[in-house]
Amino acid sequence: MYDTDTTASFDALSQPRQDSATNPSLQVIRRNGAAVAFNPEKISIAMSKAFLAVEHGQTALHPQGHKSSRMREQVTVLTQTVVTALMRRLPSGGSVHIEDIQDQVELALMRSGEHDVAKAYVLYREKRTSERASQPHDTPQLHITIDGTKQPLDIAKLIEMVAEACLDFGSEVNPKVVVEQAVRDCYDGISFNEVRRALILSARSLIEREPAYNYVTARLLLDMIRAEVLGESVSHAAMQSRYAEYFPHYIKQGVDAGLLDQRLAQFDLTKLCQAFAPDRDFKFGYLGLQTLYDRYFLHIDERRIELPQIFFMRVAMGLAINEIDREDRAIEFYNVLSSFDFMSSTPTLFNSGTVHSQLSSCYLSTVSDDLDSIYQAIKENALLQKYAGGIGNDWTSVRALGSRIKGTNGKSQGVIPFLKVANDTAVAVNQGGKRKGAVCGYLETWHLDIEEFLDLRKNTGDDRRRTHDMNTAHWMPDLFMQRVSENAEWTLFSPSDVPDLHDKFGSAFATAYCEYERRADLGEIMQFKRVSALQLWRKMLSMLFETGHPWITFKDACNIRSPQQHIGVVHSSNLCTEITLNTSATEIAVCNLGSVNLVGHLTEENGKLALDQTKLKATITTAMRMLDNVIDINFYAVGSARNSNYRHRPVGLGIMGFQDCLHALRIPYASTEAVEFADCTMEAVCYQAYSASSRLAQERGAYSSFKGSLWDQGVLPLDTLILLGDARGGHVDVDRNSTLDWEALRTRIQQHGMRNSNCVAIAPTATIANIVGVSASIEPDYQNLYVKSNLSGEFTVVNESLVTELKVLDLWDEVMVADIKYYDGSLSNIDRIPTELKSLYATAFEIDPSWLVEAAARRQKWIDQAQSLNLYFAVPSGKKLHDTYMLAWQRGLKTTYYLRSLGATSAEKSTGSGGELNVVAPLMPESKQCLIDDPGCEACQ
Structure with a gap:
């Protein structure tokens, strides 16, 4: 079928560079272990020859012998598709094996509908693989470069290093598989840092088949971060002492570099060192730790100077900087952050403790x-x-x-x-x-x-x-x-x-x-x-x-429903529609955000999971103090923002991990039980938030515009539903039941006041939920298997709870992975999955949006601000949109956020044997669809 010239060109992908159309930061590993510069033109040549081979030259050539314009256009588009896929995976450069590039070529041909060309390409690859297998060959000895000298790559040591990252996961993971796959992407003379990256990429590619590799990948990344920050490889067992040794040095170099507030050096660093909990480094999944590394850790000349626990301590110290007992408060703040019970918003994590303390969201x-x-x-x-x-x-x-x-x-x-x-x-x-x-x-x-x-x-x-x-x-x-x-x-x-x-x-x-x-x-x-x-x-x-x-x-x-209607008007919401504060020509409203990890507050009582009210109270008490502290510490670029924030002191405590809670409790999102759970959990969160603000008022004084507010009048957020119904000339149809002692709280607030004019707002939490490793905000699961794209790259996301259940039923295997990918992360069309699981793990577009509205209405009755509420429509129609948004208004919701509809691309409907760079296609936004990790949303969280 192929002539000599055509078949030879299929291997052109691995030939040395012959022109300047290359990406020098990306290297291609040939089958003999040699590394050559990546050259996109070779992909174009291979594809062109593939088309010519299939079409036998009968329709692909003009009389002059040039490629037809149609084929040229197709090849150009397909080549760019392959290059884009590779660069998405390796945005900072690195090495990629020739087989991985050929996988991408095959996928691109299949996606474009060129099935005959793709089939020929697959058959050719199989033929060449058989030919190579039948020929005697020696496995090349790879060397690594350390301090300018080469030494043999010790595979046994690599396996030992990966095995340490695999501890606690038993037979679910295999360090040898990670190493074998990584070594394939190494070339002779590779640096040890590049070997580390190859191990990380190898482990990452296995996440879709076994979610435990998510944590293995994170630990391999952690090893690399520790080596970068500390200057050498350090075992986890040694980190307790190394954290304590490094921390004072970190503070000094951060201050000297003009990154850290000089007041951090005045803390009792010895006392703070004793509070470090290195084992919490292992709480991270890969996405969370990579996000911190790329976007949050402070660096000098592109070298990171922060480790995870030092990062959390820096944020905590910055928030405690004005406290009288600042070391004790810093440790208190550090514990809620590093244990993932509560997470401050992105601006606070970026800037707390630095010379630019802009902490508000x-x-x-x-x-x-x-x-x-x-x-x-x-x-x-x-x-x-x-x-x-x-x-x-x-x-x-x-x-x-x-x-x-x-x-x-x-x-x-x-x-x-x-x-x-x-x-x-x-x-x-x-x-x-x-x-x-x-x-x-x-x-x-x-x-x-x-x-x-x-x-x-x-x-x-x-x-x-x-x-x-x-x-x-x-x-x-x-x-x-x-x-x-x-x-x-x-x-x-x-x-x-x-x-x-x-x-x-x-x-x-x-x-x-x-x-x-x-x-x-x-x-x-x-x-x-x-x-x-x-x-x-x-x-x-x-x-x-x-x-x-x-x-x-x-x-x-x-x-x-605004508690502050006595001194102004709410003229708009914010970037993510959860903040509802007064503004005027002389006042810019400001809000500081952070979110409670709801699933982290579930506990087992009498054999059943329930919300741990004691722990929730402790977490929210600390969180409200942290949020209130932001107001006084914050850098204000605009005077009218400072004046407004000091006068009213609003904050926005939110939640995340709602969907994870439903999975743990085995409650489908589309159910009355989920609506009831939304009601009772938000009642508890709001009760504790308002109580904490009142206690802060008793300690620090009420906010200056408290007098005359609805708080002052004894009107709590639940009571304002009556005001809204009266204003509309009718009843707002929302359940009014409560379970906690609101009368006692009402009395307390009237006696001691409130420290904050507003206390609760549910923000999107996109990035901080990634850091913690829980479902974002109040969102339903987008898919059960997909690729999340953000500023740190692309990350395979697998529903770990689902995988656990499928393993119990002996249903988790390669076929199941392929099926879930084929059906875009949905279970509804997979016959062998029980109906109960299909309901429990229904994805966002399989849930009628009215359930999202009903759950939001139950939350809104307790919240003094609003919530970022996305609505998902699998097949939108004018009537469905009308009915849903009209229902949101009738239920008394204050705001809605994005309308999301299904995108054009989804999980790749093909399988591989492991190591492929694009076995799951990323979610790509359409004009009518929000990014899953919209950086704009992260101005709030």
Whole structure:
């Protein structure tokens, strides 16, 4: 079938470099162990020859003998696909075996539908493998380079090193398999650091078949980190003493390098050293530790100077820096962090204890309707984003397109061009390279520019009036939702004609709005537009599905249930829709976040798992103190943010690991039991958070604007459901039952006050959940087997709980892995899996979104702020979207977040024998779908 020239070209992938189209940081390991520079052109040549071989040259050539344009285009696209897959796995360079590249070529051909070419390619590979096996050959002796000299690679020592990482996992893991696979990717003269990386990549490739390799990979990475930081390989048994020896040196070099706050050197370091718990290093999975290494650990000239426990101690010291008994408090904070019971948000982890202590997560601002204020707001966005703050801007006050400008007697270009400037500012300020700047613009539904606001994320139209990188959200009054329900008309105004609507909510808003409509009818207001409320709503839902924006949030629920309505108005939420704080021209709202690991607080009682109330109280008491401390320690780039935060002292305690709890309790997400669990757990979390804030008020004093608040009036978040129902002229249909002694807490709060105006908000927790190794926030499982992509690379994620259950049933094998991959992480079509497990491990798109809304409504009744609530639609329809979002409004939810629909790519529907670089394809975002680990979301968590 193949002529000599064609067959020879299949091996061109492993030939030495012959042109400059190479990636010098990536090396290809040939079968004889030699290393050559990676050359993408060789992939293109091999694919071209494969097409020619199959097509026998009859249709692939022009008369002049050149490749057809169609084939050239296909080869170019497929080559780029292969190169991209390789570089995703090795973004910093490294070595890849020739067989791995050929695996990628095969997968690319199959994905593109070139099945004949792929089949020929597979047959050729099998033929060449047989030929090589029949020929006598010597296994090349590999050498490693240490300090410039070569010495033989000791396979036995590698197995011994990997075996230490495999301790505690028994027969589930095999160090020899890890080493054999790694050695295949080594070349003669390789450095020992590269050998370490090869071992890590080898172990990582086995995670999908055995989740225990997740922790083996993490331990191999830990060995590499310890060698980098300490300058030599150190066994785990020696780490207790090495932590103590290294810690004072770390503090000194960090201070000398201008990284650490000089006050850290004033702590009793000897006392802190005694608190280190090196065994907690083994709590990490691979994704968590790699994320810390790549994005959180401090470094000097790209060499990390932090180890995991030192990192947590640095964060704890930074948060305890103003405490009287600071060593004891630092140890207390260290213990909740390092034990994964609670995790501070990303900005706190980034910056605590450093010279730039910007620890707050979220900033909310109102943009006033004049040029100075607009550009001042954009400048403040840049300053706040510089140190990892996420921004929510309220743009409703800015006049609409065509409105008169008194100063020039001209007409306004509206709010859209300024949103474009805000978008580009977020792109320009990328938070020191750690993650993208992130901002969300909010606009009320009556704004005359609302229809163009809907189109901001479209990929068509005038690009000068598009914001491809900025999030957008609606700020909807109840009156609009009522008009939608009634299929009535809705009137759009310019805020320059109706300036007071921005600051009104509830019945006061409805009265004023109807009066403006009357004045418009009389000709007293000339600039307005009448539209069908239902048609506008349908367009909102259509754009939400098409582009993922604008998100839907509810103005009146946020304001009527706000404990701070006595001193201001909530004009928007934040970047991730969980913060609901007052803003004005003189106050930028600030919130500090952190989340309780809910699954870490389950305990066994009478043979059953239940929430450990005692441990939960202890964790939240410490966490609330940490969050309150942030307010006083925090670096404020903007004075109005500092003044607001000192005056109101809001914090946002959240949760993560909700789905893990349901798995542990064997409760399907789509069930009444899950809704009840959401209710009782959130009641417990909120009760302890409000109690802790009141105790802090008794110790430190109440926040300055406490007097007159709903707290002061004895109105707790549960009570505000009555206020919302009254404002809507009807009942808000949410269960009102409670189990804890709220009356006693009410009395305590009225007696001692609250330290914080707001206490609870459920953020997305994407990255900190990765660090801890639990399910994010209140999210259902996305898939049971998939690849997560973030700024640290790509990571295979396997549902460990599911694997454990399948092992008990003797169902976990290669075929099961292949089946789960084939069905994109879903179990529903795999016949041999019991129905009970299919229900328990249903994935996000298999759960009716109404269950997510019902669970969120039960949480919302206890929460004084809001929650980031993603809604998943496998097959969205206009009716389903309408019913779900209408249900969210009727249940009294304050906000919703992303609408997520199924992406175009999914788990690769093929199998391999191990070691392949892309046996599971990564989840790729579509325009209508949020990234699974959106760095923007991480401005909150």
